[in-house]
Amino acid sequence: MKNYKLNNINLSAISERVFTPQYDRSKVTAGIVHVGIGGFHRAHEAFYTDELLHDPTVTEWGICGIALLDFDTKIYNTLKDQDGLYTLIVKELDGTLTKRVIGSIVECLYAPKNPLKVIEKMANPEVKIISLTITEGGYNYDEATGAFNFKNPLIQQDLENPQAPKTVFGYLAQALKLRKERGLKGCTIQSCDNIQGNGHFAKKMLLSYVQVAEPELVAWIEANVSFPNAMVDRITPATSPLDIEILKETSGIDDAWPVVCEPFKQWVIEDDFIAGRPAWETVGAQFVEDVVPYEKMKLSLLNAGHSVLGILGALYGYSTIDEAASNADISSFLRIYMGNEVTPTLGDLEGVNLKNYKFSLIQRFGNTYIKDQIDRICSQSSAKLPIFVLPTIYSQLERKGAIDHAAFIIAAFAIYSVGVNEFGTQLIIKDVMETVLNEKAIASRKNPEAFLEIESIFGKLKNDSTFVKAYLNAYQNIVQNGIEKSVKDINSNVLNEI
């Protein structure tokens, strides 16, 4: 089979083999600027938008992707080289691959080289939405103080050099300032990250920054920019070299960075778009008045479930999520955690069948074709656990509910952070707090409470005697009896009920 490099010129030849955009991309303008063009955005918002662009009346909702960091150089070069095109490979539950070329990213900009161009683009009146996938850590929040972290040197540099920002906050502040100065309309800033109340949180963080950087802009933002909350969902593992090879072999498409994902997708959004929005509801997104319950459910069941499988899985020596999910003891642990500790904190979720949701998660985690990497799931856990697991702990402590499994997760994370499991396998810790995590994890061997002293992750949790007792029990149990026996122990005598 002849191989075609993925780009505009080869698109019609490629369309003989896989589904390609059936719309004229040259007519599509960018009404959306998106910061963070990693796998998740390309499997989710860009996919929904590609579906939508198949409606011939829709031409104003293309995406301009922004590569914000030096780290994004590779994806920028790839997309530029491929005219913004990439292949989305859905790994179905029966192992078949559904491939499709996505065309919704019609422009790409590289911020480190040309920051002013990015600021101008964000201020362009054609742009109605600036959406973000900047990861949980990208919001620059300090769990210890509950405030925006002005100590971050990049934030300091943005305050000193507003015309050459490095952080998303520096860019947004300057772009909104231009809109205000030019008498233009505001826009929507749409967070697509896994954070409870992500829109409101983005607003709070941005306003904290603007209060210091451009104080006279605060009132204008309050009046002219909206920040809808949203729940986003689609499991998107890192693309492996094998995925690239298989695409080439099975379809003759030479794509330097395809995206692989699961078949499931969900997007629940608050309908609060001050400058208008695409009709994403026509392609499967749900617009609701209050997204908070959906977010809470997803973060504390799916994302926390991932962390459970990731951290325990690493201690057992597994490397993919489905391996951990197929271990009977880890699976019981997860069911008990979801059923006994998370579910009581969720209250009544109108219109959602929680039991079905939890069953579907077990199925999704077990998809053996996804091969989601435990390394990916455990990466940046210092930013994830405060969002995915700690709210469950606080809520259960308040209502005097069970916390043993949650405390076990934190103890397992302390042991994981040593960087090697009990079988001698090195664990790859990818975390901005790696050094502190490792230091405290090692100190915890003598005094396990040392780990809880990391205030920027655990806040004041170390002062709660009920939690500390459960944590110490779990820690000692793992150290003395090994991970496998301690997981069996903690599960014993508890109903395995989701």
Ligand code: CS2
């Ligand atoms: C994962 C998420 O990063 C993580 O730890 O839980 O990336 C998860 O796969 C997505 O949120 C799924 O929607």
